[in-house]
Amino acid sequence: MAMRAQRIGKANPAEDEAVYQAILRALLEGKLKAGTKLAETPLADIFGVSRERIRKVLHRLGAERRLEMIPNRGARVPRPTLDDVRRVYEAHRVLEAGVLSQLVLRVDDLLLARLDAHLAEERAAAQRGDRATSVRLSGAFHVHLVEALGNPELSRMLGDLLSRSSVMVSVYEPAAQSICAVDEHGAIVAALRDRDLLRAIAVSREHFLHVEGRLRLDEHGASESENLAAIFAPVKPLRRKARSAQS
């Protein structure tokens, strides 16, 4: 019994984060198609970490409602119903209405200036046809609104909602028109400048309904995304235990 100094218990929280971020990123970028099964053992091989670590990350993502966990059957990328998407959008709409109701009470020139600056950025990106930036800035507008309240609770809520709708967008939304119209954002700021809560809420509501209206109505049965190894390829294996599971 030669005291096999096992290499267990490394206590490396960075590894957890790395795996978590990698899967989350793939999820947010839409690289993982809806309905794909995320088995523990293959992922452990791909990332070169123990299965328990994968398991922990998967359960965490499940708790955040970003993965669908079925007891004894593992984790799957959720396949949201059109109704699910609508509910998330509605929640976003409701939350923003609340944010606006609080915001009209404390608008100041500084905030308005910041929002105007953001609108200018959005317009610039739209004019030069930079669609990627447009999409990013379009989402950032709503983040700006909620962060103006300086309440981490609310910011986190909206963040969760946004990340989830981002994933859903990749399923149901036509890629071309997925950006919010800059005019509508401008209208919200204008209403805010006038301290007109009812108009702000109405405009915001219209805005979200527009986005919702663009959702594709057909539920195309998202196919399983094969070869997971390729999806996580850009991420360097943390340990060199991973072998290419090429078929």
Next chain:
Amino acid sequence: MAMRAQRIGKANPAEDEAVYQAILRALLEGKLKAGTKLAETPLADIFGVSRERIRKVLHRLGAERRLEMIPNRGARVPRPTLDDVRRVYEAHRVLEAGVLSQLVLRVDDLLLARLDAHLAEERAAAQRGDRATSVRLSGAFHVHLVEALGNPELSRMLGDLLSRSSVMVSVYEPAAQSICAVDEHGAIVAALRDRDLLRAIAVSREHFLHVEGRLRLDEHGASESENLAAIFAPVKPLRRKARSAQS
């Protein structure tokens, strides 16, 4: 080696739930004082389950922001700052404003009748001095409002917020006056009946500010709650491995 048929791997999800509910309940009922450390091994002994099971539950509660998890140092009952409490209340206020903005667009007689019935219950409980029921119904009012929208996302958000503020209430709120005034709830319903969004939001806002205003301003250093075994005593041990850890 007589094939020690180990009793591991029982795959009993009910046990998880039981432990989770027990701790959550103690948390919500304020039996666990803020700052109390929840070590894994003692809890495992108390509940008569394995440490891993406790660990899983503790991490889940941490993910739900109901416990404060410190790496390598375990779980503690959070000791919220007064600012923390205010932020949760503000989030609740903002969310309800959004709910109301959506609700005025779809109020019908059925909803109003239900709310009236609830108000009647509240008044009855208040008149007969049933404080426990009053507190419960008072929270249920806000739940009714959000559930009227029929959106599970929003309901879950409010549920999280409510449960957290419930815990905080036990720290900062004077026990006697912690109930919402029925009149204020009635005023919200009245504004809803008139489809007057601005008034509904204003009344709701006032209502929450009243509750916030009653918070105790002194941060009393909540002492550690000793003898955990007694706190979880009403819960029957799941296995008979627990011995009374009386000092």
Next chain:
DNA sequence: GCCGTGCCAAATGTGCACATTTTTATTTTT
């Protein structure tokens, strides 16, 4: 007398070896 240093006990984190459940493939029966 007080602070820095090093050891000891306790609590948390992790990998592994199983048990259990699910899924798939094969066989048998009507």
Next chain:
DNA sequence: AAAAATAAAAATGTGCACATTTGGCACGGC
């Protein structure tokens, strides 16, 4: 031959044995 039944294979869930880290305490130095 199709469907039900059965067995094998794979994947998930769990307890346990460690390793690692943390906190306290004694000892010694300034």
